[in-house]
Amino acid sequence: MDKLQGESFIWFPGWGGNSYGLLPIVEKLSFGLHYLVDPKSTDLESLTIETWVSEIFKKLPSNRKWNVMGISMGGLLAQEFTKQFPSHVKSLHLLCTNTGGKNNPYALNPETLKRWFSQSDDISDPLDRILRVCFTQDSIDSEVYQNYLSYLRKDPSPVVPKISRAQHRAVLEYSSRSFLSSIDAPTFIYIGEKDEVVPLDASLELLSSIKGSHLFKIDGGHFFFLEKSEVFENHLIKSFEL
Template identity: 30%
Template sequence: MPRADLGAVDLYYEVHGEGQPLILIMGLGGNADWWGDGFVRRLAAKRQVIAFDNRGAARTALRGDEHFTLAEMAGDVVGLMRHLDIAVADVFGVSMGGMIAQEVALNHPGHVRKLILGCTTCGGKEQTPPTAEAASMLVEQAGAAQGQMQNHLRLLFPDAFIAANLPLLENSFRALMRHPMPRDNYLRQLHAIKTWPGTYSRLPSITHETLVLHGTDDILIPVENGRTLHRRLPNSTLCEYSGAGHGFTLQAASDVLRDVESFLDA
């Protein structure tokens, strides 16, 4: 398995396709598999796509048991770029990955060509919090065991979508659990999110072309967060997916791929 020794972490990564690099940054508890094979194949048809397991996730080995920050996780992204001899890349982060992507753009702006922020938030007191039910389920997800499948699906998708696609979603969940995340590391990632100061005051300094993507029925990171990002980012475009939840990249995959490819190719 390809790995990058970044000191604090031994980072697992995958490279697909050729051309302009696009780095994918997954969210809390997820890993490179969570983007979905079909989603990655479609993107990699026209560009080089790099996906990886975040610090503490799945196949990435975390050295030590200390807490870490989202800014340090952004440093991992840049460290991976150096390992792969990539000077500049497009960066696409979802959920926690979108928070990390913001830190990459703010702290390492010269390494970013275009920025894509999916179902994410600026953090801090300016963010719109999750529903109480979603916040409770998020903590209960620690470890993401098979018995928590129902919570996992309800965090990502509206009830009607789950009911109409339950066998497919159950099979997908089992596939994603091939490389589970240790409970302690899940809690470390969650701690990194909770202690993140946020970017609200810094967002206007991100001048990269930015595409903000959000499902209108997201209960974990409500859509108003995407609208806040769009208002604060001076060179941004907002795409909303009606009726889609936090897992909008699966629920509205065709529309998302169309919008992402159009943005990157422009």
């Protein structure tokens, strides 16, 4: 564990997420130096995954190698970061993600999209409606879920709809398939076995496309890293031993 204290991690958030939402995930880890990425808020009309990543890199220390962490949409940013700046990547960690929305049969679960954006849903609070799909049914009434929901409601700078829409467009236009086979950084793929947002087949595609990659399955939903934070941390520690 001591050798991990000096490891540098960069975290890319999921769709509509920011550093505020990432903080409770990182705070559960007992090691590492963590840089949390916020969404781009300017020039949204021309936002792409590629340009977003290149702008993020300009803000980082130039001499550091990163353990790159990507959650859901952030996994696309993490893959693109590894493509553009391979000499700055120590390892790649892809959580509940896929290869992008372009011509992808393993993109988001269409039933989940209906639940997220349904106006007739019993859940009137849009934040609650979106978040509860990311947890297993057994966790909805848990302290973990309720505390995280309450925490997000206090976000002083929540991601506004125009940013979320721009991110969604960028995801639909992106695909990492053409370069996955060229990734040579140690790669670790994490999936919640009960994920209702991103299909398991999406992780299996990443596993088969990135040579030497490893897959960790965790008994949880899309946000398994909160539901089973200790299990996730143990897998993350194990990744440094493989």
